[in-house]
Amino acid sequence: MSDEPLSLELKPKLAPKTKLRLDPKTGKYILLYPEKGLLLNPTGAAILKLCTGEQTLSAIIATLSLEFQSDTEKVQAEVVAFVQGLLDRGLVQAEP
Amino acid sequence: MSDARPSDEDRLYTLIDELTYLCPLRCVYCSNPTDLAAHPDRLQTADWLRVFREASELGALQLNLSGGEPLLRKDLEELVEGASALDFYTNLITSGLPLTRERLVRLRDAGLSSVQVSLQDTIASESDRIAGRESFQHKLEVARWVKELGLPLTLNIVLHRQNLSRVAEMIALAEQLGADRLELANTQYLAWALLNRGALLPSQAQLDEAREVARAARERLKGKIELLFVLPDYYSDRPKACMSGWGKRYLLVSPDGLALPCHLAHTLPGLSFDNVQQRSLSDIWQHSSAFAAFRGEAWMPEPCQSCERRAIDFGGCRCQAFHLTGDAAATDPACGLSPKHDLIVQARAAAQEQLIPLSLRYREIRR
Numbered sequence A: 001m002s003d004e005p006l007s008l009e010l011k012p013k014l015a016p017k018t019k020l021r022l023d024p025k026t027g028k029y030i031l032l033y034p035e036k037g038l039l040l041n042p043t044g045a046a047i048l049k050l051c052t053g054e055q056t057l058s059a060i061i062a063t064l065s066l067e068f069q070s071d072t073e074k075v076q077a078e079v080v081a082f083v084q085g086l087l088d089r090g091l092v093q094a095e096p
Numbered sequence B: 001m002s003d004a005r006p007s008d009e010d011r012l013y014t015l016i017d018e019l020t021y022l023c024p025l026r027c028v029y030c031s032n033p034t035d036l037a038a039h040p041d042r043l044q045t046a047d048w049l050r051v052f053r054e055a056s057e058l059g060a061l062q063l064n065l066s067g068g069e070p071l072l073r074k075d076l077e078e079l080v081e082g083a084s085a086l087d088f089y090t091n092l093i094t095s096g097l098p099l100t101r102e103r104l105v106r107l108r109d110a111g112l113s114s115v116q117v118s119l120q121d122t123i124a125s126e127s128d129r130i131a132g133r134e135s136f137q138h139k140l141e142v143a144r145w146v147k148e149l150g151l152p153l154t155l156n157i158v159l160h161r162q163n164l165s166r167v168a169e170m171i172a173l174a175e176q177l178g179a180d181r182l183e184l185a186n187t188q189y190l191a192w193a194l195l196n197r198g199a200l201l202p203s204q205a206q207l208d209e210a211r212e213v214a215r216a217a218r219e220r221l222k223g224k225i226e227l228l229f230v231l232p233d234y235y236s237d238r239p240k241a242c243m244s245g246w247g248k249r250y251l252l253v254s255p256d257g258l259a260l261p262c263h264l265a266h267t268l269p270g271l272s273f274d275n276v277q278q279r280s281l282s283d284i285w286q287h288s289s290a291f292a293a294f295r296g297e298a299w300m301p302e303p304c305q306s307c308e309r310r311a312i313d314f315g316g317c318r319c320q321a322f323h324l325t326g327d328a329a330a331t332d333p334a335c336g337l338s339p340k341h342d343l344i345v346q347a348r349a350a351a352q353e354q355l356i357p358l359s360l361r362y363r364e365i366r367r
Helices: A042-049 A059-067 A072-088 B045-058 B076-084 B101-109 B123-132 B136-149 B164-177 B191-195 B204-220 B281-287 B289-293 B318-325 B344-353
Strands: A011-014 A019-023 A028-033 A038-041 A092-095 B014-018 B062-066 B089-094 B114-119 B155-160 B182-186 B228-230 B248-255
Touching: A011 A059, A011 B191, A019 A042, A042 A059, A042 A072, A059 A072, A072 A092, B014 B045, B045 B076, B045 B248, B045 B281, B062 B191, B076 B089, B076 B101, B076 B155, B101 B136, B114 B136, B123 B136, B136 B155, B136 B164, B155 B164, B164 B182, B164 B204, B182 B204, B204 B228, B248 B281, B281 B289, B318 B344
Parallel strands: B014 B062, B014 B248, B062 B089, B089 B114, B114 B155, B155 B182, B182 B228
Antiparallel strands: A011 A092, A019 A028, A028 A038
């Protein structure tokens, strides 16, 4: 994996080994994978719901900026860092 | 011992179903209890489905179908379907025997989330020798089917002195098979592995070398294969956080229906385990005396009681404490602070010197 910044044209997609579901005990979304789970905050959950492999990172950032009525640059920094972290852990995959 | 109820932090996440202790393999480090014949398959399909439902209501999200060999259950498809209907992440933990591609298709279609296949080595004859029967080629075939059918694949290889030198080959094989996850887990020296400890425990040098190979590969494979290298607690000087704490995250059900805090809890004396045929899982989780016995910190002896790591490792493994010291409430001797740590130091010392291969004792059903 290179250390170059993520291209915003990538279309991120949840890895096949993951399962995103609501945890009824906490009311939060959780990303399940073998033996483990990653409890998500509302932003993380909103990002991952859009990681279907159909939208580019740019489109995801635009959607979330509208949804959270937040500055695009701020959203971009947050989304890129979050997606990069999950790419490194093999929980998200990205096709150009 | 204590009578601790679950605290706010205790939350069942994972239900482990040991559907049967029967298995076509006879691995010399099997983690099933050595008196496995005393725990025959007693639960019917409907019992298991009720256990799944009750676990889901308690909050469990992960479900491991394990054994023995879960494929020996003829109702496995039905069980996977039931787990899937409850939205579990359903993981099949298997030797790959006996399995046809057609059955794997049915299991996938029933909603299986992921498959973990065990290998014993990367050399067929060695893998078969440790497993106690010819199985390696079929396992490779199963691993290929898993990927062909679009299921996530974990390869699990238990490490010991007789295969640790092949960690690089194990990683290459995982890459070649397209595994999503490779679990290189050093043997836990309990049950059958404890009987064979002299023949399995590696030397420090072997371990250091293998760990370095795994570390470098983990970096290289980042984002492609999740590579786990689990150290043996005999070499870590701090005990493992066994089951993330007793009665905290996991509940295991044995083939005869006992609800257990871990795989070998029923080998500990003086505890009374409830059967899921008699009590609900929720009642057991909340009130079972066996779950209460080592929950929390009240039961802990010194040096655990005043140790700053007590909420990290929970005093280690209760089964290891009992099987090495005769006292289930002792500090795990794997801990450098344990008054019985000498037991570990001596086993380690023997492992540095041992040159002659010792004979292995295979898992067997003794009635």
